[in-house]
């Protein structure tokens with residue numbers, strides 16, 4: 359099969375990804391194999407390709423927003439049938455026995471495995487997954503619009519919950535890419551007033567189109583104090599800016615897996631008056647199921663830019679250059 363691998367991590371202009379030919383994977387016991395139709399492009403793939411996120415395995419196949427159809431069942435696998443449309447996401451295995459798994463916080467598992475980092479992902483013709491970690495996908499989304507739900511959507515949803523914004527609350531969204539444009543729509547559907555901050559004029563337009571109350575530059579002041587904020591841009595310099603925009607008692611949730619260094623914070627200006635700074639780490643399967651359910655009920659509009667499989671590296675290059683509006687996806691099979 360065809361597969362893109364992270365060959366030599368470094369800036370995208372040095373072409374860190376390489377297209378290779380490999381044997382297709384065979385599903386182990388309890389696993390299913392999926393013929394990949396579409397794989398979404400996540401900023402984490404870019405961090406991995408560029409070396410911001412250390413490789414956990416040489417020449418790994420990136421991609422963890424996989425939509426395709428089951429084409430082979432491993433021994434004992436019975437949850438899906440051959441031909442079923444399923445999704446494979448970032449969280450692909452947890453230990454089930456550590457103190458975090460035991461208390462229902464499997465996103466904090468001490469021995470997790472992640473798709474496209476520990477094990478091969480979906481920038482390839484086929485991928486395998488433990489059937490317990492695969493998702494059924496809502497019918498209202500075609501393959502292209504379903505793919506970004508699987509990481510951008512799920513992580514955006516968890517970030518929204520971590521921000522603790524209430525219905526009617528004022529939410530700031532810093533950065534407006536794949537994850538943010540989904541989380542913002544959920545927040546608005548639940549009654550929040552959303553203010554968006556991004557340097558991209560196209561993203562500002564998209565935000566207003568989707569119903570944001572305002573859309574300004576990346577470090578602009580909001581038109582009103584914020585009850586909550588989510589930082590999607592991987593830019594540590596924005597942490598004090600977003601904290602400074604919070605009203606008393608407000609929470610800032612940092613959504614990314616990688617952030618440039620956070621400059622020194624002032625206790626009085628940034629944290630006092632019970633402001634909270636928190637992070638978002640992966641997700642539970644419960645988050646995934648909840649997001650897919652809300653996506654269907656809220657009628658989310660997922661904006662995508664599609665790239666042919668052969669141009670996966672161009673998709674990542676465009677993401678690095680902030681040239682993607684909404685979510686980039688790679689079309690592997692029709």
Ligand SMILES: [Zn+2]
Pocket residue numbers: 452453454455456457458459460464466467468469
């Ligand atoms: Zn665990």
Ligand SMILES: [Zn+2]
Pocket residue numbers: 400401402403422448509510
């Ligand atoms: Zn991701």
